[in-house]
Amino acid sequence: MEVLFYIASVIAIASSVMTITRAHAVHALIYMVVSLLSVAVVFYLLGAPFVAALEVIIYAGAIMVLFIFVVMILNMGSAVEQERKLLKPGMWIIPAVLSLILLVEFLYVFLMMDIGLVNHEPVTPKAVGTSLFSKYLLGVEITALLLMAGIVGAYHLGKREKKVVHRFLKEEGETE
Amino acid sequence: MQTPAEYSMFLALILFVIGLIGLLVRRNVLFMLISVEIMLNAAGLAFVSAGAKWMQPDGQVAFIFILAVAAAEVSVALALVLQLFKTYKTLDTDSTNSLKD
Numbered sequence: 001m002e003v004l005f006y007i008a009s010v011i012a013i014a015s016s017v018m019t020i021t022r023a024h025a026v027h028a029l030i031y032m033v034v035s036l037l038s039v040a041v042v043f044y045l046l047g048a049p050f051v052a053a054l055e056v057i058i059y060a061g062a063i064m065v066l067f068i069f070v071v072m073i074l075n076m077g078s079a080v081e082q083e084r085k086l087l088k089p090g091m092w093i094i095p096a097v098l099s100l101i102l103l104v105e106f107l108y109v110f111l112m113m114d115i116g117l118v119n120h121e122p123v124t125p126k127a128v129g130t131s132l133f134s135k136y137l138l139g140v141e142i143t144a145l146l147l148m149a150g151i152v153g154a155y156h157l158g159k160r161e162k163k164v165v166h167r168f169l170k171e172e173g174e175t176e
Numbered sequence: 177m178q179t180p181a182e183y184s185m186f187l188a189l190i191l192f193v194i195g196l197i198g199l200l201v202r203r204n205v206l207f208m209l210i211s212v213e214i215m216l217n218a219a220g221l222a223f224v225s226a227g228a229k230w231m232q233p234d235g236q237v238a239f240i241f242i243l244a245v246a247a248a249e250v251s252v253a254l255a256l257v258l259q260l261f262k263t264y265k266t267l268d269t270d271s272t273n274s275l276k277d
Binding site for chain 2: 006012016020036039043046048051062066130131136146150151153154157
């Protein structure tokens with residue numbers, strides 16, 4: 001039981017260190033995804049399956065994809081050269097092996113759970129939801145406001161500025 | 177059997193320090209954002225491990241809030257990164273010192 005926890009922790013620390021030392025942003029993001037997956041396994045071992053699923057779906061699935069989109073939009077350097085560099089096997093084999101270890105570990109715990117490998121009583125999603133919508137209802141409302149502000153802010157900042165053409169000039173251009 | 181809840185607090189500490197070092201060392205604004213993500217994730221891990229120690233759902237609720245904060249922060253910050261790149265044609269934060277006297 002504890003060995004599984006230690007393996008996941010070591011993978012989390014190693015991939016986090018790799019994340020902040022990479023030169024290329026995409027490689028850093030791949031290692032970041034591995035780090036998030038290992039933290040999700042730690043959550044699962046701690047008896048928090050709902051949060052583990054949220055970590056994989058939202059953090060590794062949505063937030064990291066946002067990062068990757070931005071890297072794609074920025075598109076620094078030639079695209080062909082970049083892809084050739086990205087597809088070198090040395091770059092993806094280590095994250096793949098690390099996440100394979102995590103997958104094996106998760107499957108082992110998942111299939112052996114009735115023997116009591118998760119030594120905490122898991123906190124069920126039902127308990128989390130009940131607490132979220134009774135005790136912390138105000139927090140949910142404030143979070144909704146925050147997300148709204150995030151949407152408005154991102155829209156405002158990401159808006160493409162219009163080219164300002166004086167209306168007389170524009171009319172002239174159209175008539176010609 | 178010793179529970180991993182105590183150890184996971186140490187793991188959260190280590191991850192937080194890694195993120196802090198990354199934030200202080202790197203000058204690429206994209207990497208600084210990734211380091212902030214690592215730090216937020218470590219804070220969430222601390223909450224969840226504390227919640228697991230006392231078997232209460234409050235830690236997981238706090239993690240859900242942290243998740244929402246991280247999503248909002250990332251969307252605004254990445255829009256700022258795009259604006260920065262459009263203005264300066266670089267992601268180096270040292271180049272954005274035009275407000276300095």
